[in-house]
Structure formats: structure tokens, C-alpha cells
Amino acid sequence: MDCKIPTWAPGIFSSFLFSLLSISSVFGQSKSEKEFIQSTYNQYKIGSFISKMEAEHQSKEAKIKQLLNDNNWRQSEKLSDGTVVALKDIGADGTPLFYTTLNDPSNQVSRAHTLYSDGLMSLGLDGSGMQVGVWDAGIARTTHQEFDVRAKNGDGSDEVGSHATLVTGNLISAGIKPNAKGVAYGAEALTHNWTRDKIEVAEAAANGLLLSNHSYGIKSDRVPDWYFGSYIRVSQDWDKIMYNAPYYLMVTAAGNAQKSYDNETPIFGTTADGFDLLLGFATSKNGLTIAGANTKIGSNGELQEANVASYSSLGPVDDGRVKPDLAGDGSSIFSTSSTTNTSYDTSAGTSMAAPGVTGALLLLQQYHEELYGGFMKAATLKGLALHTADDVDAQGPDYKMGWGIMNARAAAEVLQNKEYSSLIEEESLVDGETFSMTINAKEGEKMVASISWTDPEGEYINRGDLNGTTPALMNDLDIRITKNGNTYYPWKLNASRVNDAATKGDNLVDPFERIEIDNASGEYIITVSHKGALINGFQDFSLIVSGAQVSKCDIETPLDVELLSSTENSSTILWTEAEETLFEVQYKSTAENNWKSELIWENSLELPNLEEGITYEARIRSICTENIVSEFSEEIQFEFNGTETELIAYEAFAFDETLQITVYPNPTTEWLTVGAKLSEDAVYSVITTSGNTIKKGNPTGAINVSDLSSGLYVLVVQDYSGIKSSKFYKN
Ligand SMILES: [Ca+2]
Ligand SMILES: [Ca+2]
Ligand SMILES: [Ca+2]
Numbered sequence: 103m104d105c106k107i108p109t110w111a112p113g114i115f116s117s118f119l120f121s122l123l124s125i126s127s128v129f130g131q132s133k134s135e136k137e138f139i140q141s142t143y144n145q146y147k148i149g150s151f152i153s154k155m156e157a158e159h160q161s162k163e164a165k166i167k168q169l170l171n172d173n174n175w176r177q178s179e180k181l182s183d184g185t186v187v188a189l190k191d192i193g194a195d196g197t198p199l200f201y202t203t204l205n206d207p208s209n210q211v212s213r214a215h216t217l218y219s220d221g222l223m224s225l226g227l228d229g230s231g232m233q234v235g236v237w238d239a240g241i242a243r244t245t246h247q248e249f250d251v252r253a254k255n256g257d258g259s260d261e262v263g264s265h266a267t268l269v270t271g272n273l274i275s276a277g278i279k280p281n282a283k284g285v286a287y288g289a290e291a292l293t294h295n296w297t298r299d300k301i302e303v304a305e306a307a308a309n310g311l312l313l314s315n316h317s318y319g320i321k322s323d324r325v326p327d328w329y330f331g332s333y334i335r336v337s338q339d340w341d342k343i344m345y346n347a348p349y350y351l352m353v354t355a356a357g358n359a360q361k362s363y364d365n366e367t368p369i370f371g372t373t374a375d376g377f378d379l380l381l382g383f384a385t386s387k388n389g390l391t392i393a394g395a396n397t398k399i400g401s402n403g404e405l406q407e408a409n410v411a412s413y414s415s416l417g418p419v420d421d422g423r424v425k426p427d428l429a430g431d432g433s434s435i436f437s438t439s440s441t442t443n444t445s446y447d448t449s450a451g452t453s454m455a456a457p458g459v460t461g462a463l464l465l466l467q468q469y470h471e472e473l474y475g476g477f478m479k480a481a482t483l484k485g486l487a488l489h490t491a492d493d494v495d496a497q498g499p500d501y502k503m504g505w506g507i508m509n510a511r512a513a514a515e516v517l518q519n520k521e522y523s524s525l526i527e528e529e530s531l532v533d534g535e536t537f538s539m540t541i542n543a544k545e546g547e548k549m550v551a552s553i554s555w556t557d558p559e560g561e562y563i564n565r566g567d568l569n570g571t572t573p574a575l576m577n578d579l580d581i582r583i584t585k586n587g588n589t590y591y592p593w594k595l596n597a598s599r600v601n602d603a604a605t606k607g608d609n610l611v612d613p614f615e616r617i618e619i620d621n622a623s624g625e626y627i628i629t630v631s632h633k634g635a636l637i638n639g640f641q642d643f644s645l646i647v648s649g650a651q652v653s654k655c656d657i658e659t660p661l662d663v664e665l666l667s668s669t670e671n672s673s674t675i676l677w678t679e680a681e682e683t684l685f686e687v688q689y690k691s692t693a694e695n696n697w698k699s700e701l702i703w704e705n706s707l708e709l710p711n712l713e714e715g716i717t718y719e720a721r722i723r724s725i726c727t728e729n730i731v732s733e734f735s736e737e738i739q740f741e742f743n744g745t746e747t748e749l750i751a752y753e754a755f756a757f758d759e760t761l762q763i764t765v766y767p768n769p770t771t772e773w774l775t776v777g778a779k780l781s782e783d784a785v786y787s788v789i790t791t792s793g794n795t796i797k798k799g800n801p802t803g804a805i806n807v808s809d810l811s812s813g814l815y816v817l818v819v820q821d822y823s824g825i826k827s828s829k830f831y832k833n
């Protein structure tokens with residue numbers, strides 16, 4: 103049980119060494135990372151798929167032209183409220199499919215603001231160096247003052263769209279007008295019109311694009327009822343793009359048709375109920391479909407209230423999958439307008455909710471890259487967003503807001519605590535095999551385990567079957583958690599009883615499954631298996647677990663550093679033992695400037711090649727994960743004298759005036775008390791692991807830390823007698 107070197111050790115060991123050795127100040131989507139993503143893709147397969155889509159596009163364009171001519175329709179029209187409508191596709195039954203922008207009647211709601219440098223988590227994330235794709239009716243006004251050079255024309259089209267400009271502003275506006283600041287206000291947007299959207303996205307995804315936003319969809323008042331909730335050709339195409347480019351994730355708006363009365367034969371209830379209104383790519387399995395919500399967020403980023411917006415199109419999709427997946431704020435978003443380079447406008451709708459989520463997802467990719475030197479697969483990112491969403495209404499998902507409200511802060515915490523209290527693993531299941539692992543719960547907390555996968559495109563596409571329930575899911579994976587003969591099952595919904603609360607059981611339709619165990623305690627076994635035969639013989643999946651005790655490591659600063667023994671040319675130092683802790687030992691002669699560094703799992707180390715008469719110093723720190731690292735111990739000093747070497751002992755009085763502090767309780771939830779003899783002029787600051795100071799004050803009396811998000815911090819106390827720091831963990 104008390105295995106000294108845990109299984110995750112080699113990975114952490116090498117990546118930590120890497121981060122120690124590299125000067126990694128350039129973050130974001132560097133060329134080499136794009137090349138890495140490209141190298142993992144089957145470029146030939148994507149290329150031939152693109153050629154096929156291109157040929158279909160050409161023939162469809164000809165048919166569309168014919169239709170427009172025959173019916174004397176306009177290529178594209180702008181309705182009185184600014185909505186753009188254009189004929190862009192033809193359904194399997196010959197129905198002309200008009201695309202429409204989805205504005206109708208965000209960043210606080212996604213909690214992305216907690217990730218900024220002045221935000222609660224002080225992570226300094228703003229999307230700098232990151233790129234997001236925007237497809238819309240026209241391109242954004244790239245010259246707007248809020249974009250400087252960060253909005254780029256992605257497809258060479260010259261028609262500037264007001265809707266595209268609003269959406270792009272919601273994503274990347276710098277904040278010259280503070281109310282208009284975008285969610286990822288340092289990111290670049292590649293803006294495209296919706297013509298050839300699938301082809302352009304497939305090309306960009308093949309080159310390493312991570313995210314794209316699509317705040318448009320099929321116009322709901324011009325299709326027969328069987329289209330609502332149907333998995334159709336366009337749904338399949340987008341799933342195929344995502345399956346073939348597994349780092350790429352599409353985010354789409356659910357639509358604003360809840361009160362439209364457009365579906366007269368919904369799969370459940372009456373037309374007036376507003377269910378079963380999702381169309382086209384909003385029904386794809388692998389993408390994220392975003393609902394609009396009205397929410398109230400507290401000062402600590404906590405969700406106080408959430409209701410689905412009265413316009414937001416409700417699910418389900420006809421095969422019963424959880425759709426929409428997630429909700430964001432779509433109410434009265436102030437953003438860039440295309441009228442002039444300095445104009446602004448207010449807009450609402452799922453069109454505005456989607457970029458709020460897309461921007462927050464981009465920041466999470468940026469954070470993952472900063473922490474771990476690479477990006478998450480789309481299934482991981484999507485899984486993380488659904489795993490950490492704030493559950494609303496009845497426990498579990500529903501067909502109105504899916505898994506709940508996007509919570510970027512909770513997602514960032516899961517990333518930060520990876521290998522400590524959470525797990526994020528990208529795995530692959532081979533046909534016929536079962537994945538299994540043992541996990542310890544963090545005592546008394548809620549343990550949540552999810553699997554998420556990018557599924558092969560559905561084989562069956564609907565060509566007119568009203569409310570047909572054939573599942574689009576191809577590879578049906580199953581997560582289970584067992585303990586003492588009890589089995590815990592994931593959530594599921596039932597499309598024929600859409601108002602019922604989610605239940606737990608065997609989920610046959612969703613490519614995301616989540617299990618929750620309240621007040622978890624002790625050891626559990628997680629298994630991931632599959633039904634039938636896996637298409638292509640395998641299925642990649644991402645496993646996310648939070649509320650776990652992955653490591654027994656605690657972040658104590660090593661104590662009692664002492665000299666154990668010496669030989670003619672080496673000395674061995676020893677310090678307090680700690681479970682599952684990697685120690686970094688630094689040592690050098692006092693004359694040298696640079697420390698030599700060694701990483702070791704044992705609590706002793708032999709320092710080799712020491713020279714007679716030279717004074718050396720050493721210090722040690724504990725490493726639980728790359729992000730959970732203790733302070734260095736007190737430095738020890740010794741003059742090397744072969745086997746006669748002794749520590750240099752300081753006279754006790756030398757420390758009389760030196761500041762000594764203790765910090766308790768640690769970990770803490772609400773208050774932190776500094777135990778020290780301090781003058782009334784003493785000051786403290788709380789610093790994040792990324793080095794940002796987020797709190798300052800006088801340390802006499804307890805320090806309120808209830809507003810900090812959970813994670814590791816450094817408390818620095820300064821007084822006349824000196825400056826001292828101590829790490830503490832906020833639960
Ligand atoms: Ca285009
Ligand atoms: Ca719920
Ligand atoms: Ca339907």
C-alpha cells in the first residue's frame with residue numbers, strides 16, 4: 103500500500119525536470135505545438151475528406167443557385183432586426199436549409215473572469231498567443247479599435263457582418279471600453295463567413311486549430327418537423343471533422359426558438375412547451391451546444407441563481423442524448439459593432455452565450471499549456487467543462503441547460519490539482535478490453551469521475567423519420583465505479599419523459615458519462631468498458647476524476663536537515679521522511695552563485711566530489727506535483743573536512759532577532775492565523791503559485807482567506823526582524 107514511488111512518478115519526474123531546465127516564457131500556440139497536433143492526425147484521410155466535401159459543396163452551390171432562380175429568392179437577406187438569412191444547404195428530402203444568425207431578444211457567467219491577472223485565481227490568463235476560429239454570416243470588422251491586429255480575415259471574404267463583429271468582440275475585445283472586454287481579450291480570432299464552413303474548418307483543424315465558434319444555425323420556421331432533434335448529414339459531417347482532428351472542438355449556439363412554435367410534433371409535450379428544437383450541427387455528438395441562461399454570480403464567482411433564458415432552444419435530440427450540453431449567459435452582452443471602428447452595440451441570445459463559453463475554453467487550453475506544456479484533446483476539454491459545470495435545478499443533467507452553467511474556475515482548479523486531488527488522463531480502449539484503476543477518495547468529499555470521447559461519426563442519418571430514436575452513438579463506452587459490491591452508475595436522461603429528473607443507470611447514447619459519489623471514503627475501482635465491437639478497433643477516451651486523493655504527498659517544507667555521514671570526498675545529508683514526495687536538493691559551495699540540483703524520492707542524498715576546506719550549503723524542498731511544491735528548507739552549511747566534516751552550528755543568539763512564523767490551520771478554509779512575535783507595522787501578502795500578489799494587509803489577528811479559490815498559496819510576512827514565507831493550502 104505504502105508504495106514509495108507512485109505510478110505517476112516517471113511522468114511527473116521527467117516533466118518537472120523539463121520545466122526546471124527550460125526557460126519557458128513563450129506560451130500559447132507555438133509553431134511546434136501546432137506541428138505536434140498536425141503530426142498526430144491522419145492528414146491523408148482529412149485531405150480526402152476535404153476533397154469530397156469540396157466536390158459536394160460545388161454541386162450543392164449549383165443546386166442552390168437553381169433553387170434561388172426558380173423561386174426568385176435572394177441569395178441572402180437581412181431581416182428588419184438585423185438577422186442575416188441565407189440559403190446554405192439542401193436537406194436529404196430536398197428541403198432548402200436556410201442558415202440564420204442567432205441573435206435575439208458573458209464573461210462573468212462562464213467565470214472566465216476569475217482567471218484574469220486581476221481575477222480571483224490570478225492566473226494571468228487572457229488568451230495571448232492563442233487562436234480561436236469564428237464562422238458567422240460575414241467576417242468581423244477586423245479594423246475595430248478593440249481588435250488592434252488580433253482579428254484576422256480567415257477566408258478572404260470581404261463582407262463585414264454586424265453579427266460576426268459582435269461575436270468576435272465578445273471573444274477577443276481588448277477592453278478599450280471596459281464593458282466590452284472580451285472573454286479571451288488577448289487572443290487572436292480568425293474570422294470567416296459561413297460559406298464553405300465545413301471545408302474551411304476541416305482545413306484549419308488539420309493545421310491545429312483548437313476551437314471554433316458558430317453562433318448560427320438552420321432557420322427553424324422553414325423546415326418540416328422531422329428535422330427537429332434529427333441527426334442529419336450536416337451533423338454527421340461535423341462529427342467526422344472532429345473525429346479526424348481530435349484536438350479540435352466546435353462550439354455552437356443552441357438557437358433561440360423556444361417560443362417559436364416551430365415544431366408542431368415534438369418528441370415530448372406540446373409545441374408550446376418549447377422542447378425538441380435543436381437543428382443541424384447543434385445535434386452533433388462531438389461538439390458543444392450552448393444554451394442561454396439568466397444567472398446571478400456572487401462576488402466569489404459562485405453561482406447564486408440560474409434559469410434557462412426564455413428564448414433558448416430546448417433539447418432533447420431525438421435519440422435522447424443530453425443536448426444542449428452546457429449553458430452560458432446570453433443576456434444583454436455589450437460588444438463591438440461593425441458600423442465604425444469605435445462603435446458598440448448590445449445583443450442577446452444563444453449567439454452571445456456561445457462565445458462566452460468558447461472564450462473560457464480557450465483560456466483553459468492556455469492554462470493547460472502553461473502548466474503541462476501541451477494542449478488537451480477536444481474530448482478532454484469538453485469533458486472538463488461538463489465535469490465541472492455548476493449543476494442547476496434537479497441533480498444531474500437536463501434538456502434545458504445540459505450539465506449546467508460553465509464554470510471556468512472550477513475547471514482551472516481541476517487542472518491545477520492534477521495528480522494531487524484530481525486526475526486527467528487521455529487513454530485508449532482497445533476492442534474487447536476493459537480499463538480499470540483504483541482510486542482513493544479525498545475523505546468526506548464529493549468524488550466525481552467522468553469519461554468523454556470523440557466518437558466516430560454516426561452511421562445512420564435521418565432522412566425523414568419523425569422523432570426517430572436511432573442512436574447516433576457508435577462506440578458505446580461505459581464507466582462504472584465499484585466498492586464493496588456496490589456499483590455506481592452514470593447519469594442518463596430519457597427523451598420520452600423530458601421533464602423528469604435525470605436518473606442513474608446504463609447510458610446507451612451519450613459520449614460523455616459522469617458519476618458522482620457524495621461523501622466518498624476509502625478506495626474505489628473505476629472501470630471503463632464498451633459494448634459491441636468498437637468501430638476502428640479502438641476508442642480514445644479521457645478520464646477526469648476530482649475529489650480524489652491521488653497522492654499521499656503533503657506539501658510540508660522538509661525539516662531537520664542534518665549531516666548523516668561523510669567519506670573522503672562526499673557527505674550524505676538527511677531530512678524528515680515523507681510519503682510519495684519527490685525532494686529537490688540544491689547544493690553548492692558558498693563561493694558559487696548557481697545551485698546544483700538533484701531530484702530524489704529518498705530522504706537522504708550523498709553529495710559527491712566535495713573538496714577539503716571548502717564551505718558548502720544545501721537546501722531541500724518537497725514536490726507533490728509540478729504545481730504543488732513546498733518552500734525550501736532552512737539552508738545548512740558545512741566546511742568539508744573529509745570524514746571529520748561537521749555542520750556549522752550557529753550560536754543560538756544569532757537567531758534572536760530573526761523572524762519566525764508558523765501558519766495555522768493548514769490546510770485552511772476560512773481563516774489563517776500567523777503565529778509570530780510581530781510589531782504593529784508588520785505586513786503580509788498572499789501570493790499565488792504563478793507569482794501574483796492577491797492580498798495584502800496587517801497579519802495581527804486572523805487573515806480572511808475564504809474568498810481564495812482552493813489551491814496552494816504563499817504567505818509572506820515582513821517585519822523589522824526580517825521577511826519569512828510559508829506555503830498554505832486553501833481547501
Ligand atoms: Ca467562408
Ligand atoms: Ca441539473
Ligand atoms: Ca424531433
Ligand SMILES: [Ca+2]
Pocket residue numbers: 578579580581608609610611612615
Ligand atoms: Ca455508455
